[in-house]
Amino acid sequence: MTTLGQGNGSGRQRGAVRLKQLLAASGMAAQIALCAGVARAQDSGTPAAASEQPATETRDDIVVSGYRYLSEDTSGTTGLPLPIEEVPQAISLVSQDFLNAADLKTLGEVAQYSPGALFAGNQEGFGSIVKLRGFAAGYAFDGLTIGSLNYEPDNATVERMEIVKGPASVVYGAASPGGIINLVSKQAKANTPNYVELLGGSWKRWRLEGQVAGALNASGSVRAIGIAAHEEAGSFMKNVNSSKTVLYGGVDADIADGLTGYVHGGYEHYRRTAFDGIPTLADGSAAPVDRSFFIGAKDFELVTDVKRVNAGLDWKVSSLWSISLKANYQRTGTHGPAPYAYDLQANGDFSFQIQNVLKDDKQDFSIGASTIYKLDALGMSDSFLSGSAIYQSTDSMVHQSLPLIDGSGTGHANIFDGVEAIDAIISSAVFPGDIFLDRRRRKFVTLSGQAVLKVAGPLTLLGGLSYSKPDISTRSDDGPWQDFSGDGQMSYRAAATVEPIAGLNVYLSYSESFQPQLTIDINDNVLPPLSGKQYELGAKYASPDRRILLTGALFDLRQANQGVYDQQGPDGFDRYRALGEVRYRGMEFEAIGRVTKAWQVNAGLAILDPKISKDGDPTMVGKTVTFLPKTTASLYTSYDFAGGVFAGAGVRYVGSVKTASDNATRDLPGYTLIDGSLGYNLDRWRLQLNVKNIFDKHYYINNYQTLFYGNIVGEPRSVTLSLRAVF
Numbered sequence: 001m002t003t004l005g006q007g008n009g010s011g012r013q014r015g016a017v018r019l020k021q022l023l024a025a026s027g028m029a030a031q032i033a034l035c036a037g038v039a040r041a042q043d044s045g046t047p048a049a050a051s052e053q054p055a056t057e058t059r060d061d062i063v064v065s066g067y068r069y070l071s072e073d074t075s076g077t078t079g080l081p082l083p084i085e086e087v088p089q090a091i092s093l094v095s096q097d098f099l100n101a102a103d104l105k106t107l108g109e110v111a112q113y114s115p116g117a118l119f120a121g122n123q124e125g126f127g128s129i130v131k132l133r134g135f136a137a138g139y140a141f142d143g144l145t146i147g148s149l150n151y152e153p154d155n156a157t158v159e160r161m162e163i164v165k166g167p168a169s170v171v172y173g174a175a176s177p178g179g180i181i182n183l184v185s186k187q188a189k190a191n192t193p194n195y196v197e198l199l200g201g202s203w204k205r206w207r208l209e210g211q212v213a214g215a216l217n218a219s220g221s222v223r224a225i226g227i228a229a230h231e232e233a234g235s236f237m238k239n240v241n242s243s244k245t246v247l248y249g250g251v252d253a254d255i256a257d258g259l260t261g262y263v264h265g266g267y268e269h270y271r272r273t274a275f276d277g278i279p280t281l282a283d284g285s286a287a288p289v290d291r292s293f294f295i296g297a298k299d300f301e302l303v304t305d306v307k308r309v310n311a312g313l314d315w316k317v318s319s320l321w322s323i324s325l326k327a328n329y330q331r332t333g334t335h336g337p338a339p340y341a342y343d344l345q346a347n348g349d350f351s352f353q354i355q356n357v358l359k360d361d362k363q364d365f366s367i368g369a370s371t372i373y374k375l376d377a378l379g380m381s382d383s384f385l386s387g388s389a390i391y392q393s394t395d396s397m398v399h400q401s402l403p404l405i406d407g408s409g410t411g412h413a414n415i416f417d418g419v420e421a422i423d424a425i426i427s428s429a430v431f432p433g434d435i436f437l438d439r440r441r442r443k444f445v446t447l448s449g450q451a452v453l454k455v456a457g458p459l460t461l462l463g464g465l466s467y468s469k470p471d472i473s474t475r476s477d478d479g480p481w482q483d484f485s486g487d488g489q490m491s492y493r494a495a496a497t498v499e500p501i502a503g504l505n506v507y508l509s510y511s512e513s514f515q516p517q518l519t520i521d522i523n524d525n526v527l528p529p530l531s532g533k534q535y536e537l538g539a540k541y542a543s544p545d546r547r548i549l550l551t552g553a554l555f556d557l558r559q560a561n562q563g564v565y566d567q568q569g570p571d572g573f574d575r576y577r578a579l580g581e582v583r584y585r586g587m588e589f590e591a592i593g594r595v596t597k598a599w600q601v602n603a604g605l606a607i608l609d610p611k612i613s614k615d616g617d618p619t620m621v622g623k624t625v626t627f628l629p630k631t632t633a634s635l636y637t638s639y640d641f642a643g644g645v646f647a648g649a650g651v652r653y654v655g656s657v658k659t660a661s662d663n664a665t666r667d668l669p670g671y672t673l674i675d676g677s678l679g680y681n682l683d684r685w686r687l688q689l690n691v692k693n694i695f696d697k698h699y700y701i702n703n704y705q706t707l708f709y710g711n712i713v714g715e716p717r718s719v720t721l722s723l724r725a726v727f
Contacts, residue, residue, distance in 0.1 A: 135178030147394030177532030
């Protein structure tokens with residue numbers, strides 16, 4: 001199947017193609033697994049076994065009545081005030097404890113531990129691309145979507161992550177059919193601890209992180225939190241370095257009886273050596289270089305600044321009626337030169353260009369109001385109506401140049417000349433070169449409503465619908481603004497849930513999604529919106545003591561009108577055509593909880609069968625969609641021994657992927673990674689050792705769903721040692 005970025009053209013044309021790729025990729029995604037933490041609890045300073053305790057416990061005589069994360073409220077993401085086992089769609093939760101326990105730095109790393117999630121690369125260091133059920137994930141902060149996530153959020157500021165799988169347009173309007181990842185900002189709770197942590201590891205990585213929290217008044221009704229972190233690191237690749245600084249603060253308040261509010265804000269500053277992968281040979285074989293090989297210039301850095309504010313009010317008007325107001329603002333800015341290589345030949349020759357990002361700015365603003373009304377007064381217990389109105393706006397501008405190498409925008413080098421020789425050639429580029437400008441404005445107004453009705457006995461019915469009106473326009477260079485808005489869209493969802501025995505919920509659901517496309521065909525017509533629909537049959541079981549949650553889901557997910565590269569237009573820019581329909585069928589299984597008080601386990605398995613089901617080219621129908629593994633699996637388990645010692649082990653498996661539907665190029669090999677951790681808790685201190693990829697597996701991750709630009713190399717064995725003090 002032809003994929004984006006495989007067209008031919010001059011250096012300027014390829015530079016324009018690359019710009020469009022990065023803009024499209026910035027609507028990425030990310031990921032993510034719920035795994036049992038092996039670290040000491042963030043909120044108590046107790047050993048790992050206690051860190052996952054529910055609210056029902058005491059300090060001296062712990063009484064376990066359930067697994068803490070089974071009680072998290074996901075209504076801010078789903079619009080459904082139901083326990084997680086009663087929500088009729090697959091959801092995974094990622095705790096702050098697990099992020100610390102496994103020393104997971106990026107969304108891509110966490111994605112490898114989640115059933116249904118896939119780490120799909122990191123294009124020029126703009127952040128992990130995560131796919132859910134084969135499609136790019138959408139993102140939200142505190143239940144409000146953002147246009148894209150083009151950086152790597154620091155986990156110190158995240159309370160937890162909620163991964164809701166499947167179409168979500170009934171809640172959010174324009175949305176990915178694969179699902180959405182909601183990042184819940186860290187709160188100042190009554191038991192939020194103060195701590196300081198020092199970490200050191202492979203390739204001169206070090207990190208210093210601290211958190212302070214406490215009440216601002218005598219009653220404790222107003223609480224504040226502050227977080228600061230700084231990290232610097234080298235890399236297993238030559239000449240690659242990075243650093244980041246994080247500042248975060250917030251206030252949470254019980255304003256009046258039934259009324260709570262919060263304001264959280266943060267600033268993150270990133271610097272990293274630009275790197276975009278190693279191109280492959282024409283048949284898909286990896287370049288004959290070691291893992292430390294670097295194509296780029298050691299003095300070329302990308303710098304990103306992120307400013308974010310989240311605020312909300314929750315008002316429980318009565319025992320039956322509640323109202324919520326939320327607002328998010330985020331601004332990101334990136335600048336710096338970023339080289340990228342492509343078209344590797346058997347003799348080692350390859351081409352490269354430099355995307356000099358003069359300014360890559362993006363502003364996201366969202367505001368939403370929602371309400372839930374329980375129908376108990378009408379004699380309908382466990383039934384309710386919910387409604388919401390959301391306004392979401394994204395304004396992005398990419399201003400870049402294509403520096404000149406030997407008088408043109410395209411440079412040439414030979415991979416066998418070595419890293420330093422390639423660095424010298426790339427560094428010889430003359431700035432600024434040809435200038436490009438791309439502006440995009442996207443606004444959505446979405447109105448939605450859902451109803452959950454307990455019909456009789458074990459049967460519950462769900463119905464929902466939404467109307468979303470997009471207002472989208474783009475502008476390239478000095479050209480006119482082009483309208484991509486399209487018509488308003490209706491989206492629907494429905495589900496039926498049966499609880500045959502206590503704790504077991506079996507459901508059948510239908511849901512829809514849509515996303516406008518910002519591409520045109522050879523006749524200059526805007527491609528129709530992406531249209532998704534999914535049927536899901538699932539079951540969830542929560543044990544009576546709420547120690548274990550088992551989840552299983554079978555799904556048939558289809559999306560129509562996917563834009564794929566067609567040909568270059570007369571103006572030298574790419575044109576696309578709408579692929580008829582892709583059909584992703586699959587199954588996902590997840591088990592999480594405590595086997596015993598000291599032994600925790602998390603396991604996940606996902607099987608995906610991605611096919612082209614309809615297309616104008618009949619030879620494409622029935623072929624496998626490329627660059628998606630059919631099988632992924634993970635297992636993480638931890639055990640707390642007597643005396644304060646704890647240990648954990650993890651396995652991440654990603655199956656091989658096709659790189660061409662006709663098998664003309666080599667499959668990307670699958671890989672299995674083994675991780676481990678070992679630590680010791682003493683009073684308020686925790687010493688922890690983490691080793692990732694213990695057996696030093698050599699593996700690759702494709703960056704652009706094409707071999708033209710090649711792959712990034714997976715991180716080899718790495719070690720970190722951390723010391724944390726809670727006070």
